[in-house]
Amino acid sequence: MTEENDGHIKGSSAWGQALAAVVLVGALGGGFWGLARTSSEERSEPEPATCSESETPAAKGKHLSGAQLCQALNRSDLAALLGTPTEIAKTASGSDSSIGKIATPQAQVEFETYTVTLSATYDDLPVAGSEALLGTDAVRQKVLGRPGVLYSTRTISISFRLDGEDAESGPGVPARAVTVAQDPKDRGGSLDVTLWRADGVVPDDAVLLRVAEEVLPTVPGWKSGG
Numbered sequence: 178m179t180e181e182n183d184g185h186i187k188g189s190s191a192w193g194q195a196l197a198a199v200v201l202v203g204a205l206g207g208g209f210w211g212l213a214r215t216s217s218e219e220r221s222e223p224e225p226a227t228c229s230e231s232e233t234p235a236a237k238g239k240h241l242s243g244a245q246l247c248q249a250l251n252r253s254d255l256a257a258l259l260g261t262p263t264e265i266a267k268t269a270s271g272s273d274s275s276i277g278k279i280a281t282p283q284a285q286v287e288f289e290t291y292t293v294t295l296s297a298t299y300d301d302l303p304v305a306g307s308e309a310l311l312g313t314d315a316v317r318q319k320v321l322g323r324p325g326v327l328y329s330t331r332t333i334s335i336s337f338r339l340d341g342e343d344a345e346s347g348p349g350v351p352a353r354a355v356t357v358a359q360d361p362k363d364r365g366g367s368l369d370v371t372l373w374r375a376d377g378v379v380p381d382d383a384v385l386l387r388v389a390e391e392v393l394p395t396v397p398g399w400k401s402g403g
Contacts, residue, residue, distance in 0.1 A: 226269040226286070227251065241297050241397060243271030246284035249395045250295040256288060258388050259372075264288045291380070294371045295392060301365035304358040311356075318355060320389055321401070325357040327382060332373055350377040353385050357393060361400060368393055 228247035251269040256262050271284040283296035305324040308315040315328035332349030352373035359366035370389040372380045393399060 225265040240280045243273045243282040247271030250284045259291045296369045303363045320357045323358045324363045351379045353380045
């Protein structure tokens with residue numbers, strides 16, 4: 178049984194939770210930016226994974242790209258923000274996807290202990306009030322002065338068969354996520370940071386919020402204030 182870290186989140190957007198689940202599971206089919214890892218057998222220590230530089234990480238129209246999100250997320254101090262400063266990134270990737278006209282780019286960085294995703298959803302719907310759609314434990318949470326919601330979700334575990342039969346999926350490990358308004362006035366769309374642990378322990382909200390508060394201001398187009 179393997180954890181597929183690209184098909185796990187119940188919802189990138191607060192209002193479009195069910196749709197986003199399909200998007201993220203569908204991302205397994207391809208479209209990921211290639212991840213650059215050290216291939217030299219001679220290095221005594223592995224190099225941290227980097228985002229692909231094979232294409233220019235330009236925004237598509239007014240939307241962020243997966244490459245831009247990957248560059249914002251895969252920062253040199255991310256392991257320290259997670260509380261595991263000695264770990265290095267094993268993979269770093271970004272992908273561009275959409276459901277109909279709703280763009281849902283995302284990025285993911287995986288460490289030994291934690292995996293983190295950063296995603297954007299352009300559904301033109303506000304974050305405020307969306308806690309009712311995100312589970313019984315969803316709570317409002319201001320993040321950097323913007324409306325946000327903290328909630329629980331779960332990864333999806335996918336098992337691939339060597340005999341060529343269809344893959345099987347089931348519940349994975351618990352995750353914690355925070356969705357934050359893209360616009361200071363919450364005029365639509367969200368940015369989401371999701372965190373889970375390889376050992377299945379529920380991540381600490383303090384760690385999740387620390388990562389979100391450091392990463393989100395570095396996303397292209399982020400504006401402080403109201």
